[in-house]
Amino acid sequence: xxxxxxxxxxxxxxxxxxxxxxxxxxxxxxxxxxxxxxxxxxxxxxxxxxxxxxxxxxxxxxxxxxxxxxxxxxxxxxxxxxxxxxxxxxxxxxxxxxxxxxxxxxxxxxxxxx
Amino acid sequence: xxxxxxxxxxxxxxxxxxxxxxxxxxxxxxxxxxxxxxxxxxxxxxxxxxxxxxxxxxxxxxxxxxxxxxxxxxxxxxxxxxxxxxxxxxxxxxxxxxxxxxxxxxxxxxxxxxxxx
Numbered sequence: 001x002x003x004x005x006x007x008x009x010x011x012x013x014x015x016x017x018x019x020x021x022x023x024x025x026x027x028x029x030x031x032x033x034x035x036x037x038x039x040x041x042x043x044x045x046x047x048x049x050x051x052x053x054x055x056x057x058x059x060x061x062x063x064x065x066x067x068x069x070x071x072x073x074x075x076x077x078x079x080x081x082x083x084x085x086x087x088x089x090x091x092x093x094x095x096x097x098x099x100x101x102x103x104x105x106x107x108x109x110x111x112x113x114x
Numbered sequence: 115x116x117x118x119x120x121x122x123x124x125x126x127x128x129x130x131x132x133x134x135x136x137x138x139x140x141x142x143x144x145x146x147x148x149x150x151x152x153x154x155x156x157x158x159x160x161x162x163x164x165x166x167x168x169x170x171x172x173x174x175x176x177x178x179x180x181x182x183x184x185x186x187x188x189x190x191x192x193x194x195x196x197x198x199x200x201x202x203x204x205x206x207x208x209x210x211x212x213x214x215x216x217x218x219x220x221x222x223x224x225x226x227x228x229x230x231x
Contacts, residue, residue: 033218043159043205043221056218089157095217103149103219107158 002026006092006106013082013113021077021109023092029104032075033093034067036060037108043091049075082113116141118208120222127196128230135191135225137206143167147209147217148182148189153224154202162204165189196229203227 005024013019025032034046047057047067054067064086066078075094079086092106117140127133139148150162163173165182173180177194193200203224209217 035219042223043207043219045218045220048218091159102161102164105151105159105161110157 002104004092004094004104004106006090006109008109009107010110011112013111015084015113016081019079019082019111021079021090021092021111023075023077023106024073025075025092025094026096026104027073029094029096031055031095032069033095033103034077035091035093035105037089037091038085039088046077046090079111082111084113087111087113116143116208116220118206118220118222120204120206120225122225123223124226124228126228126230129198130195131229132192132194133196133227133229135193135204135206135227137189137191137222139187139189139206139208141187141208149207149209149219150180150189150191151205151207151221152202153205159205162191193227196227198229198231201227201229 004026007022011019032049035043036046037043044060045058047061048055049067052069064080069075075092089108089110091108093103095103119138121136125133146167148165152160152162163180170182170184179192181190189206203226205224206222207219209219
């Protein structure tokens with residue numbers, strides 16, 4: 001069964017550093033997402049991406065965050081200057097045509113900012 | 115505003131007991147989707163079920179069953195004869211209609227289920 005692949009599985013970074021989280025969505029999917037889960041809390045929507053541009057973003061997704069799909073297969077989330085409160089599990093997801101087709105989530109990247 | 119409430123923060127049962135996880139949602143839209151995900155200790159999100167708002171039939175998949183009732187805006191999840199491997203955090207989620215067909219997901223806070231041998 002096709003999978004959404006995320007790398008790395010765990011990243012530790014120093015406060016103020018830039019990090020890039022990588023995702024390879026399922027090849028024929030059209031919509032891509034990043035979600036965040038702070039330890040012990042609920043999963044929260046960050047951003048959705050379609051047709052090479054952001055289609056929606058949440059209040060969490062401020063100027064420190066950016067996404068891009070640089071080469072038609074990878075989908076990246078960049079945090080420009082990490083803060084302690086950015087420590088969380090970050091999930092990438094993709095869907096085919098619409099939510100009725102169901103989400104496929106990656107296994108997540110655990111980001112720890114020290 | 116769209117909202118998902120999972121009132122049970124933690125549930126502890128003994129193996130072979132049946133357990134029901136509650137989910138109540140709020141939405142103004144007539145077309146929406148509801149989901150359940152399992153998050154084991156390893157952290158990934160495992161898809162369990164998707165249900166659209168026009169299909170109120172209950173569903174059974176092995177030991178798992180789901181009861182969708184629009185009249186009470188509930189989408190409850192029952193595990194029959196629970197097993198230790200069912201121990202996980204379970205999330206109920208609602209598609210955000212204002213995300214259009216893309217349907218960004220709104221998650222509940224989750225219910226942590228512990229099944230003891």
